[in-house]
Amino acid sequence: MINITLKNNVVKQFNKGVKVFEVAKSIGPGLYNDMCAAKMDGKLVDVQTELQNDCRLEILTFADKAGQQTYWHTTSHIMAQAVCRLFKDVKLAIGPAIDEGFYYDFDIGSPITPQDLVKIEEEMQKIVKEDLQIERYSLTPEEAIRFMRERNQPYKVELIEDLISKGATLTFRQQGEFVDLCGGTHLLSTGRVKNFKLLSCTGAYWRGDSKKPMLQRIYGISFPKKQMLDEYLERIEEAKKRDHRKLGRELELYGIFDEGPGFPFFFANGMVLRNTLEEFWRKKHKEAGYVEIKTPIILNKDLWLRSGHWDHYKNNMYTTKIDEEDYAIKPMNCPGGMLVYKSKMHSYRDLPERVAELGLVHRHELSGVLHGLMRVRCFTQDDAHIFMTENQVESEIANVMKLIDYFYSIFGFKYSIELSTRPENSMGTDEQWEKATEALQNALVANNREYTINEGDGAFYGPKIDFHLEDSLKRTWQCGTIQLDFQLPERFDLTYIGEDGLKHRPIMLHRVIFGSIERFIGILTEHFAGAFPLWLSPVQVIVLPISEAFSQEAEKIQLSLKKLNIRADLDTKIEIIGYKIRNAQIKKIPYMLIVGQKELDTNTVSVRSRADGDLGSMNLDDFIALVEKEIATKEIK
RNA sequence: GCUGGAGUAACUCAGUUGGUAGAGUACAUCACUCGUAAUGAUGAAGUCGAGAGUUCAAAUCUCUUCUCCAGCUCCA
Numbered sequence: 001m002i003n004i005t006l007k008n009n010v011v012k013q014f015n016k017g018v019k020v021f022e023v024a025k026s027i028g029p030g031l032y033n034d035m036c037a038a039k040m041d042g043k044l045v046d047v048q049t050e051l052q053n054d055c056r057l058e059i060l061t062f063a064d065k066a067g068q069q070t071y072w073h074t075t076s077h078i079m080a081q082a083v084c085r086l087f088k089d090v091k092l093a094i095g096p097a098i099d100e101g102f103y104y105d106f107d108i109g110s111p112i113t114p115q116d117l118v119k120i121e122e123e124m125q126k127i128v129k130e131d132l133q134i135e136r137y138s139l140t141p142e143e144a145i146r147f148m149r150e151r152n153q154p155y156k157v158e159l160i161e162d163l164i165s166k167g168a169t170l171t172f173r174q175q176g177e178f179v180d181l182c183g184g185t186h187l188l189s190t191g192r193v194k195n196f197k198l199l200s201c202t203g204a205y206w207r208g209d210s211k212k213p214m215l216q217r218i219y220g221i222s223f224p225k226k227q228m229l230d231e232y233l234e235r236i237e238e239a240k241k242r243d244h245r246k247l248g249r250e251l252e253l254y255g256i257f258d259e260g261p262g263f264p265f266f267f268a269n270g271m272v273l274r275n276t277l278e279e280f281w282r283k284k285h286k287e288a289g290y291v292e293i294k295t296p297i298i299l300n301k302d303l304w305l306r307s308g309h310w311d312h313y314k315n316n317m318y319t320t321k322i323d324e325e326d327y328a329i330k331p332m333n334c335p336g337g338m339l340v341y342k343s344k345m346h347s348y349r350d351l352p353e354r355v356a357e358l359g360l361v362h363r364h365e366l367s368g369v370l371h372g373l374m375r376v377r378c379f380t381q382d383d384a385h386i387f388m389t390e391n392q393v394e395s396e397i398a399n400v401m402k403l404i405d406y407f408y409s410i411f412g413f414k415y416s417i418e419l420s421t422r423p424e425n426s427m428g429t430d431e432q433w434e435k436a437t438e439a440l441q442n443a444l445v446a447n448n449r450e451y452t453i454n455e456g457d458g459a460f461y462g463p464k465i466d467f468h469l470e471d472s473l474k475r476t477w478q479c480g481t482i483q484l485d486f487q488l489p490e491r492f493d494l495t496y497i498g499e500d501g502l503k504h505r506p507i508m509l510h511r512v513i514f515g516s517i518e519r520f521i522g523i524l525t526e527h528f529a530g531a532f533p534l535w536l537s538p539v540q541v542i543v544l545p546i547s548e549a550f551s552q553e554a555e556k557i558q559l560s561l562k563k564l565n566i567r568a569d570l571d572t573k574i575e576i577i578g579y580k581i582r583n584a585q586i587k588k589i590p591y592m593l594i595v596g597q598k599e600l601d602t603n604t605v606s607v608r609s610r611a612d613g614d615l616g617s618m619n620l621d622d623f624i625a626l627v628e629k630e631i632a633t634k635e636i637k
Numbered sequence: 638g639c640u641g642g643a644g645u646a647a648c649u650c651a652g653u654u655g656g657u658a659g660a661g662u663a664c665a666u667c668a669c670u671c672g673u674a675a676u677g678a679u680g681a682a683g684u685c686g687a688g689a690g691u692u693c694a695a696a697u698c699u700c701u702u703c704u705c706c707a708g709c710u711c712c713a
Contacts, residue, residue, distance in 0.1 A: 103708095111641060202708035203640025210710045214640055217708070245706095249648075258686075258704050316712090361713090366638050367704090369711060381713065457712090466713090478713055515713040547670040574670075582674035596672060606673080614673055 005056040014051065021047040021188050024059050034224070035059045036067030037185040046070065046185035048136050062224050066185070072097035074134065074187040075196050075222040076104045081178035082123035083108070083218075086116075092180065093155045093206060093215050099474070100232075101221035105204055107155065112201040112216045120218070121198055131191030132175040144170040148181065155206065156181050195229040196222035242472035244525035245372040251530050251538070251587065253521070254373060262370045262377030264518060269538035272567065273521050276536050277514065278358060281382055281407075288403055290354040290384055295336025297360055301326035306491055307335040308427050312460040316363045333359035333383045334485070334510060338492040341387060346496040351506065352388035352396055358517070359383050373522035374477055380517045386509040387494070393507055397443035397465075397482060400511045404467055404480045407513050411524060412636050416476065417449055418466045420457035427461055427487050436484040437463040461487040467515075472526040479515030479523065484508075528636075531588045531610060535631045542569040542589045544580045546596030554595045557605065557620060566627055585610065590637075591627065611637050 001013050004023055014023060020040075024047070025032045038045050039058040044066050051057070060067035076095035079102075084090045087108050095104030106112075139147060141164045148156040159181060163170060171183045175190055187193065197220060204217040223229045240246070248254050253270035256263065266274060282292065298320065304310040309317065309331065318329040330336065337355060346353065362378045369375050386396050408415055419440060422433045440463055444451050451465070458464055467480035485508045488494075495503040514520035524532070534540055541561055545554040551572045561568035569589070571580045577594060584592045594606040604617040618626075630637075 114642075200707060201641070204709045205639075208710070210639070214709075216640080219708080256705095261704065363712085366711065368638060368640095368709085370705090375712070379713065481713070512713070519713060544673090546672060549670070576669095576671050576676065577673060578671090579675055580673095585674055592673080594673065598672075608673060 002051060003054045004051060005054075007058055016052060017050045019047070020045065020049050020051065020057065020059070023051070023057060027059070031059055031061075034061040036061055036064070036187060037070040039066070044185055046136070047188050048134070048186070069097040070185040070187060071193070071224070072102040072222060073184050074190075075193050075220060076102035077134075077173065077175065077178070077180060077182070077186070078124050078127050078190050078193055078196075079120065079198070079218060079220060080104045080106070080180065081127055081175060081190075082120045084178060085123055086119060089152065091153055091155055094159070095180075096184075101199065101219060103204075103217050103219045105206070105215040105217045107206075107213065107215050112218060114201065117198040117201060117218065121196070124196065127176070127190050128193055129191070130176065131189050133189050134186045135174045136186075137172055137174070139170050139172060141170065144172075144181070147172075147179075193222050194224050195226045196220055197229060197233065236473070239472040242526045242529045243372075244374070244471075244522040247525050247530040248372065248522075251525075253525065253538075256372070256376075261367065262365060262375075264373055264376055264378075270521065272538040273524070273532070273536055274517055277517060277520070278382075281358075281514070284403070284407070285354075285356050285384070288354070288399070290356040292356045292358075293337070293340055294357060295330075295333060295340065295359065297362075298322075298327050298329055299336060301328065303335050303339070304328050307338070307488060308461065308491065309335065312425055312427065316365070318362050318364055329362045330359070331361050331363045333357050333361065333381060334385060334488055335492075337383075337385045338488055338494065341385075341494055342492060346387070346506070348389060348496055348498045348504070351496060352386050352392050354384060354386050356382070356384035373518040373525075374471065376516075376518050379519065381512050382514045382517065384511055386511065387489075387496070387506040388509070389496075389504070390507055393439050393484075393509075394443050394446065396509060397440065398447055400482050400509070400513075401443070401447055401449070401465075404513050408467075408469075408480075410634055411527065413469055413523075413527065415479075416468045417444070417451040418454040418457070418468065418478075419444065419451050420454040420459075420464045420466055422463065423456045423458050423460060425460055426458070432486045433463065436486055440465050440482070440484055459483055459485075461485050462510075469523050469527075471523060472529075477515075477519055477523060479520060480513050481511065481515065483510040485510055531590075533634060533636050534590045534627065535634045537588075537590050538567065539569045539587065539589045540567040540631075541591045541593060541627065542571055542584045542587075543593045543595060544571050544577060544584065546577055546594065548572070548574055550595050550597075550600065553600060554593075557593060557595060560620065561624070564624060564628070566624070566631075581608065591623075593623070609637075 002016050003011050004014055005011050006027065020038045021035065024035045035047055037060045038047060039060060040049065041055050062068050062071050073096065076097065080092055080095055083106055089109065091107035093105035093107065095102065144160050145157055148160060160170060170181065173180050173182045173186060199219045199221060201216060201218045203214045206212040206215055221232060223232065251269055252267045253273065254267055255265045301310060313331060317331050320327050320329065337357065340355065358380055360378065360380050365375060365377050388396055421437055444465065462483050462485040464481050464483035466478045468476040469479050470476050489505055489508050494506055496506050498504045543554040543558045545551050554570055558568045558570045573580065581592060588610060590610045592608040594608060599605055599617060602617065604619050605623055606617045607615040607623055609615055
C-alpha cells in the first residue's frame with residue numbers, strides 16, 4: 001500500500017501501481033470527468049501514470065495552465081490522427097500546445113486548403129466519438145528508430161536521434177491505429193476532447209530554419225465546454241475590430257499605398273497623435289537631462305564601413321549614388337551620433353552625456369513581414385545615445401528603465417522584458433560581449449525585473465534589453481530597448497579626457513522608449529481600440545448644433561475652445577442630432593457639445609461623453625475646466 | 638524571402654456553367670429645421686490590381702507580375 005496526499009492534505013491509501021486517473025475516480029466523478037493532467041510531488045505527469053511510492057498528488061483540470069496545455073496537446077494528436085487517415089504518406093513533425101491552442105506540422109506533399117480543414121474536423125469528430133484510449137509505452141533507441149524508419153517518418157527519426165543524444169527516454173503514445181513519439185502529458189482518451197475548431201493552415205519551416213523544408217501547419221483550439229469555444233471565437237472577432245489597420249483607416253490616422261509598400265503616409269489625425277507624443281517625449285527627456293540633435297538621412301559608404309553596417313547590415317539598407325560615390329540611407333541613427341560626439345573634446349565632467357534624436361530610419365524589410373504601422377520600412381526611432389564612464393553604466397541603465405516605466409504607465413501598458421544575447425553574425429570579442437551582457441543582467445537583477453533570455457537575438461554590435469508590448473491579438477512587439485555597445489566607441493575612437501588628464505574610452509548605450517513612433521501608434525490604437533485618452537485624441541471636442549439656426553452659436557463655441565488649444569470640430573451638416581451623435585461616436589470623439597434653443601436660453605452647453613453618454617448641461621467655462629483638467633492629468637477613461 | 642489565401646465604386650461586400658457589372662455605407666443635390674447612436678427622395682461614382690494569352694466574347698479560364706491577409710523566418 002502507498003499513501004497519496006491529496007489537496008487539503010487529505011491522505012488516502014491505494015495499492016502500489018494505482019494509476020492517477022483511478023485516484024481521481026475514487027475522489028469523485030466531477031474531478032474524474034474534468035481531469036487533464038496531474039502533478040506528482042510538484043512534477044507534471046499524465047493521468048495514466050502509475051504511482052509507485054508515497055507522494056503528493058494534485059489533479060489538474062482545464063482551469064490549470066498545465067491542464068489546459070495537456071488538453072490542447074491531446075487535441076493536436078487527434079488532429080494528426082485525422083490527417084493521417086485522410087491523406088496518404090503523411091510525414092509527421094511536431095504538434096505542441098501553444099499559448100492559445102495548438103498546432104501540428106505535417107509534410108503532406110500537397111498544400112492543405114481551408115476546405116480540407118472542414119474534412120479534418122469531421123474526421124476528428126469521429127475519433128472523439130470512438131473514444132480511443134491513449135496508451136503510453138517506451139521503446140529502446142534501436143526499436144524507436146526502426147519503428148519510425150519503417151513508417152517512413154524522417155522527421156520523427158531526426159527527433160529520436162536528438163533525444164538519444166540527450167539520453168532521454170523514448171516515449172510513444174498510441175490511440176487506435178495512430179502512434180506518435182511524444183513525451184508530453186495527455187488526456188485519458190480521445191473522447192475527452194469536447195469542442196474544437198481548426199483555425200488556419202499555413203506554412204512553417206522544419207525546426208524554424210528557413211533553409212530547411214517548409215511544412216504545412218494547422219492551428220486549432222479546443223475547450224471542454226461549447227460556451228468557452230464560442231466565447232473564444234467571439235473574442236477573436238472582437239479583437240479584429242481593434243486592429244490598427246482597420247481603425248487607422250476609419251479614424252483617418254494613416255494610409256499605406258501600393259506606390260510605397262511599407263512606407264506609411266500620416267494623415268491629419270495621425271499627425272496629431274505623432275506630434276502630441278513627440279511633444280510629450282521632448283518635455284520628459286529635457287527633464288531627464290537629455291539634449292536633442294538631428295543627423296542626416298543619407299551618409300556616405302565610408303561611414304557605414306566604419307560603423308560595421310556595410311558588412312553586417314547591408315541587406316537591410318537602401319543605397320544610392322551621389323556624384324558617382326556610394327551612399328546609404330541610414331537604417332540606424334548611431335553612426336551619425338558618433339560624428340556629433342567626435343566633433344568636439346569631452347571631459348569626464350560632462351558625462352554622462354545623454355543625446356537624443358527622433359531619427360527617421362529606412363530598412364529594407366522582407367515583403368512578407370510588413371504589417372500596418374507595426375512593421376514598416378521607414379520609421380522614426382525615439383533614439384538616444386548615452387556616453388558615460390564605466391561606473392555610470394548601472395545607474396544609467398536604471399534611469400532608462402525608470403523612464404520606460406514612466407512612459408508605459410502613462411498609457412496603462414503592461415510589458416514583458418527580454419534579455420537578448422550575442423547573435424551569430426556579430427562584431428567584437430567574447431570578452432566584450434560577456435562584459436556587456438553581464439552589465440545588462442546586473443541592472444535587471446538590481447532593479448528586481450523579471451525577464452526571459454532570448455538567446456542569440458542581440459544586435460550585431462551588442463546585447464540588449466527588450467521591452468515587449470502586446471497588440472489586440474496578443475502578438476507581442478518589441479518597442480523599448482536598451483543596448484550596450486562596446487563596438488562603436490572603439491571603431492570611431494571616441495574619447496573623453498579623464499581626471500588624470502588622459503584620454504579614456506566612453507561606454508555607449510543606445511536606447512529607445514517608444515521604439516518607433518509608428519509602431520507605438522499602432523500599439524496605442526489597438527490598446528485603446530481607437531478611443532484615445534483626451535490628451536491624445538485627434539479631435540477632442542465636437543460641437544453639434546441642433547439645427548441650422550444654431551450654427552453660428554456653435555461656431556462661436558468652437559472658436560473659444562480653439563483659442564484655448566482644445567482641438568474642437570464643428571458639425572453643421574443639416575441632419576437630426578441623433579445622426580450627428582452617431583457619427584461623432586463612431587469617430588470616437590471624447591466630448592460632444594450639443595447646442596440648441598435650451599442652451600441658448602440658459603447660456604449653457606449640453607455635454608455628451610463618448611464613454612458615459614449624456615452628462616447634462618453646464619456652462620462653457622465649467623466644461624473647459626473639466627476638459628483642461630482631463631488633458632493635464634492624461635487620464636485614461 | 639518562403640507556404641497558403643485574397644484583390645470588383647472611397648469603405649464593406651454580391652456577381653450562378655465565360656455573354657463587358659450591382660447592394661449597403663460614405664459622397665453630391667433637393668425637401669424636412671429636427672433634442673442624445675442612422676429622415677426621405679434623387680444623383681454621380683468602377684479599364685473588376687496590372688500585363689500578356691485562350692476565345693466570336695474574359696471580373697469569370699491560363700500564365701506572369703504587383704499589393705494585401707495569415708503563418709514561418711527576420712525585426713523597432
